[in-house]
Amino acid sequence: MPKGTDLLQLNKLACVKGERLLFSGLSCEIPSGSLVRVTGANGAGKTSLLRMIAGLSEPAAGEIVWKSQNTRLSRSEFLQDILYLGHASAIKDELLPAENLMANCTIQGEAFSAPEVHAVLEELGMGERLDVESLSLSAGQRRRIALARVWLTHRPLWLLDEPFNALDVKSVEQLCLQISYHVGEGGICLYTTHQPVDIVSNRQLTIPLDAFCQPAKAQSDPSVLNGLIL
Amino acid sequence: MPKGTDLLQLNKLACVKGERLLFSGLSCEIPSGSLVRVTGANGAGKTSLLRMIAGLSEPAAGEIVWKSQNTRLSRSEFLQDILYLGHASAIKDELLPAENLMANCTIQGEAFSAPEVHAVLEELGMGERLDVESLSLSAGQRRRIALARVWLTHRPLWLLDEPFNALDVKSVEQLCLQISYHVGEGGICLYTTHQPVDIVSNRQLTIPLDAFCQPAKAQSDPSVLNGLIL
Amino acid sequence: MSPAIQNQSSSFAMAIALLRRDLLLVYRRRSDSVTVLVFFSIVVSLFPLGVGADPTMLRLIGGGVVWVAALLSAMLSLPRLFSSDFADGTLEQLVLSPQPLALTVGIKCLAHWLATGIPLALMAPLLGLQFGLDSDALWVLSLGVLMGTPILSLIGAVGTALTLGLRGGNLLVALLVLPLNIPVLILGAGAVDAAQSGLGAGAHLSLLGALLIMTLIGAPFAAASALRISLD
Amino acid sequence: MSPAIQNQSSSFAMAIALLRRDLLLVYRRRSDSVTVLVFFSIVVSLFPLGVGADPTMLRLIGGGVVWVAALLSAMLSLPRLFSSDFADGTLEQLVLSPQPLALTVGIKCLAHWLATGIPLALMAPLLGLQFGLDSDALWVLSLGVLMGTPILSLIGAVGTALTLGLRGGNLLVALLVLPLNIPVLILGAGAVDAAQSGLGAGAHLSLLGALLIMTLIGAPFAAASALRISLD
Amino acid sequence: MQVNWFKYAAPANFFPLAGKIYPWFYVFAALLAVAGMYIGFFVAPTDFQQGEAYRIIFIHVPAAWMSMFLYLVMAFYASLGFIFNTRLSSMMARAIAPTGAMFTFLALWTGSMWGRPMWGAYWVWDARLTSELILFFLYIGFMALQAAIDDPRRGDKAGGVLALVGAINVPIIYFSVKWWNTLHQGSSINLTRAPSMASIMLWGMLLMALSFWMYSIAVILSRVQCVIAERERRAAWLQHIEPHTT
Numbered sequence A, B: 001m002p003k004g005t006d007l008l009q010l011n012k013l014a015c016v017k018g019e020r021l022l023f024s025g026l027s028c029e030i031p032s033g034s035l036v037r038v039t040g041a042n043g044a045g046k047t048s049l050l051r052m053i054a055g056l057s058e059p060a061a062g063e064i065v066w067k068s069q070n071t072r073l074s075r076s077e078f079l080q081d082i083l084y085l086g087h088a089s090a091i092k093d094e095l096l097p098a099e100n101l102m103a104n105c106t107i108q109g110e111a112f113s114a115p116e117v118h119a120v121l122e123e124l125g126m127g128e129r130l131d132v133e134s135l136s137l138s139a140g141q142r143r144r145i146a147l148a149r150v151w152l153t154h155r156p157l158w159l160l161d162e163p164f165n166a167l168d169v170k171s172v173e174q175l176c177l178q179i180s181y182h183v184g185e186g187g188i189c190l191y192t193t194h195q196p197v198d199i200v201s202n203r204q205l206t207i208p209l210d211a212f213c214q215p216a217k218a219q220s221d222p223s224v225l226n227g228l229i230l
Numbered sequence C, D: 001m002s003p004a005i006q007n008q009s010s011s012f013a014m015a016i017a018l019l020r021r022d023l024l025l026v027y028r029r030r031s032d033s034v035t036v037l038v039f040f041s042i043v044v045s046l047f048p049l050g051v052g053a054d055p056t057m058l059r060l061i062g063g064g065v066v067w068v069a070a071l072l073s074a075m076l077s078l079p080r081l082f083s084s085d086f087a088d089g090t091l092e093q094l095v096l097s098p099q100p101l102a103l104t105v106g107i108k109c110l111a112h113w114l115a116t117g118i119p120l121a122l123m124a125p126l127l128g129l130q131f132g133l134d135s136d137a138l139w140v141l142s143l144g145v146l147m148g149t150p151i152l153s154l155i156g157a158v159g160t161a162l163t164l165g166l167r168g169g170n171l172l173v174a175l176l177v178l179p180l181n182i183p184v185l186i187l188g189a190g191a192v193d194a195a196q197s198g199l200g201a202g203a204h205l206s207l208l209g210a211l212l213i214m215t216l217i218g219a220p221f222a223a224a225s226a227l228r229i230s231l232d
Numbered sequence E: 001m002q003v004n005w006f007k008y009a010a011p012a013n014f015f016p017l018a019g020k021i022y023p024w025f026y027v028f029a030a031l032l033a034v035a036g037m038y039i040g041f042f043v044a045p046t047d048f049q050q051g052e053a054y055r056i057i058f059i060h061v062p063a064a065w066m067s068m069f070l071y072l073v074m075a076f077y078a079s080l081g082f083i084f085n086t087r088l089s090s091m092m093a094r095a096i097a098p099t100g101a102m103f104t105f106l107a108l109w110t111g112s113m114w115g116r117p118m119w120g121a122y123w124v125w126d127a128r129l130t131s132e133l134i135l136f137f138l139y140i141g142f143m144a145l146q147a148a149i150d151d152p153r154r155g156d157k158a159g160g161v162l163a164l165v166g167a168i169n170v171p172i173i174y175f176s177v178k179w180w181n182t183l184h185q186g187s188s189i190n191l192t193r194a195p196s197m198a199s200i201m202l203w204g205m206l207l208m209a210l211s212f213w214m215y216s217i218a219v220i221l222s223r224v225q226c227v228i229a230e231r232e233r234r235a236a237w238l239q240h241i242e243p244h245t246t
């Protein structure tokens, strides 16, 4: 269950890809109940940032602190608190939708009963397609199965990379509702998207990655740092 | 150059996938200068329809007529008239962006000089990233290279499957402008997307695939057929 | 229950659940296992076609040929260990799982061995028969393959983990893994030879066993770090 | 210029442009070609380890072993023919090209042969040397591989085209392609044997040539229809 | 309109026909088998060289014949289906493959059972044996390919291409294998095959071959019925769009 006292701190994060410095000096405090949108043009480094927070890659500088602990040091506890959904959907062609969803939960150490899983998939409009192998699903249907974890999990910190990609209007709405429910309950959600979506939430933050592109500027210009919390 | 007199006719098309009938009785006339949005929920069959029109799969029933000729019979001429861009970007990790773009044009029998190609990529904001292998590009940057063909080609009939996926706001605008320029010149563009975008055009049609799901209904209910041209 | 204990027991439950998922996938892809077997037989059958049909010579090279073919088959089935998981994003999720990654790797190797190693071990004596090996040698061959294939899977796991997402990954894996597996080949083929020439194969097989235990202990950790590196 | 003629000349220019693109890719992935060679050498070197180091026997089996290894190496490099094009959507574009698909397939096979067949043919005599083949036999070996590898590429193209996007594709290709390539193996290895035993290899090689011509004529069309089917 | 409705209708018509006739072929097969077995086991004399073991010939040889014959028939149907897009032919090819593979396996198995007493080895790399083995691989390849493809239409077409390529290749393979073996020094074990077959044995073999043939027809018809039935579910509602499209 998301608790109301969690805090995610990003401390002077920098990201280097190949020979390029994508961003640096990215600092930010994200208290529980926040909805954080990471913005930036294509290639600004949104995906890189989310992967870094999840611990899939290491920051070139800086540290990520969760519940007052550096996530690199308390990695196994941190992993039990996060839900990361990337560009790739982690859907196996050979499995049925429900099997896929259950497998994805299993991998994360979450066990759900078949009825629970079915109920979520029904709600997401996959009711008719529950008996076909996922191979034959459309782009959006695969995304829905991947995203269904969002309805099941109890983890407080969500990292969603372009979750709305390929979803139709109705699914987008459902997902928005679920996200706002999550942050309403005291969870945290970091997400990226290029689509205009509106998610209801009391505490909306933005991390405008474009602003952190020039390391010198980001450090010296206080307005940029202020602009961080809109 | 797109001419003002082309006509695409879809004649009672039906699409069968596996054991399911996705849609049937889909008829529609698309004169030159039309901007056609194919709508439908996830899994309605939008991708299937575009692939069918391009000739990548065969219709279960019905025919596709272009310039008064069945496209299956005059396939090689038809292929010289269409531009199909699907979910996949056809980007080779090992090639530079410009090489990728040129290769994709080459495949389609269109030759462009290096400066032309570079100019387009610059315009799309890829200027800084022209010297890195495409492997290290972000999701949106890859899409841009794939879509750059839209700025180069002279083909009258465009089939774009979710072209706006992963693009940032600025690129979406650029693409919209280019599409409206194309249809303004007398071209035709069929596209799908779940995002709200507005593209300026005098003749906007919609193919609401959801309406063709029940074969009986689609045929008998005239309101659906009328709804076809909004 | 203290949190540590609770964690441990749930870790075990998770391991079981993960194994079940992998076995379900193996079952759904059962034609793959058959394909490995057929590939194995085809490669073995290619040799007489290449080197000639003289039975005495064939009896001499039989053990070696079957072992080389087993090695190649096991290697060709390696992409299934992680590649599809990598391509569809499951691997990211595995790395982000609270479960120790080395354990996850071990489980995947176990599933892989059940799906390919055991069938290969069952098939090997049949193919040995075609080369006129005698029944002692056939037993040793089968046992050797049974003990050798987990090593191939484990070392293969390290190799595939290192080459994930690299171009030409498939061949690169072969390059990394084949040389490392030479001891297995020498011991396995040696055991068959020894059995055939009437010397006991015991020494070879116990060395193979020792190798297996060493690999079991070390490889999962190596593969786990390799996976982390590949995803970075 | 009449439209027909214009079309033809542009079709030729397109073919050249396509070949250049494929060769550029080969160049960028040149480590792949090296990998094929190393795989080839490793497989060949496994044999003495597996079957023992008796020189007379090695001389007897040398030609066959090198040929089998060449066959396996060529086969393992097949995924590069279409798989990456299939995965990233290039194949759709190729099928939608106004260019005849069979020609496109032919060009891709040509590029594949330049990247793998020629290196294999250059490497084969070196490996043959290790088995003590004499110089006549080495020449015949090299020439045979040079003539055989295009057949492998072409038949391989049909096989890969048929299995695109299927599970276990890699092994399935082996299953489909290896039996069809047995004549190449027999003729190639037979030529080496004939050369070594002092009989001329001419008959074998001319049969191989005939096979090559037949394959050149038929396979691109079969592969082209297979591609269309796979994309449907 | 463009739709070729008989394409869908033909299998549907064929279905009841197949259902009616296939039991009869089982009956024929059983009768012929009884006659063949009787000749084989009771009428034919014991061979002075090989003893009773030779009687395996009454299964081995007909099985070997059928294995080759069925491949030709399968390739014929598959290519017919591919070239003329006739669905029933593709279904026939699909139905033949397992039976062909079964007979190939039977020939291999009985052959090697026989080989043990005859040659002292279960297997030798003789040209005939080897090409039978390759034939087995070809069958397996065809079946594996079709099994790997979920979409039946795509499976049919892919099988068609493969069978066509295979059919052109089979004679090449056959001769090259033959040539391979005769070029090398003769294998040290000489295959002494019954030189002048007693006519009574020939009769027995012919009867058994006929029986296998009838059995194949019966099995293939009933299997093709299953294939049709499976696809009928699809065809059933495909009829729905018929009135609109014609």
Ligand code: HEM
Binding pocket: E057, E060, E061, E064, E065, E107, E108, E109, E110, E111, E112, E113, E114, E115, E116, E118, E122, E123, E128, E129, E130, E132, E133, E192, E193, E194
């Ligand atoms: C695994 C082992 C064997 C295989 C795969 C095999 C395969 C075949 C095949 C394919 C044929 C049909 C050839 C044709 O009609 O041209 C055949 C026929 C025959 N086989 Fe075998 N065979 C095997 C073992 C044996 C053995 C051990 C014997 C007895 C010594 C034997 C005796 C015969 C005879 C007598 C015929 C009929 C000869 C003829 O019609 O020309 N086979 N076998």
Ligand SMILES: Nc1ncnc2c1ncn2[C@@H]1O[C@H](COP(=O)(O)OP(=O)(O)OP(=O)(O)O)[C@@H](O)[C@H]1O
Binding pocket: A129, A132, A135, A136, A137, A138, A139, A140, A141, A166, A168, B017, B018, B019, B020, B022, B040, B041, B042, B043, B044, B045, B046, B047, B048, B049, E151
């Ligand atoms: N081989 C198959 N067997 C059964 N159903 C299939 C098969 N292939 C596709 N489908 C189904 O066909 C439908 C159409 O898929 P398609 O990709 O055309 O949808 P779409 O409208 O493009 O959806 P999206 O918005 O998610 O991209 C999906 O519901 C899918 O599940």
Ligand SMILES: Nc1ncnc2c1ncn2[C@@H]1O[C@H](COP(=O)(O)OP(=O)(O)OP(=O)(O)O)[C@@H](O)[C@H]1O
Binding pocket: A017, A018, A019, A020, A022, A040, A041, A042, A043, A044, A045, A046, A047, A048, A049, B129, B132, B135, B136, B137, B138, B139, B140, B141, B166, B168
């Ligand atoms: N290995 C590398 N070498 C050089 N540059 C790299 C490398 N990997 C990634 N990059 C660059 O890093 C940048 C960040 O990529 P990232 O995927 O994080 O962007 P993004 O903000 O998620 O973009 P999008 O909106 O397109 O998904 C891109 O400009 C990319 O070109």
Ligand SMILES: [Mg+2]
Binding pocket: A046, A047, A048, A161, B138, B139, B140
């Ligand atoms: Mg991104």
Ligand SMILES: [Mg+2]
Binding pocket: A138, A139, A140, B046, B047, B048, B161
């Ligand atoms: Mg789609």
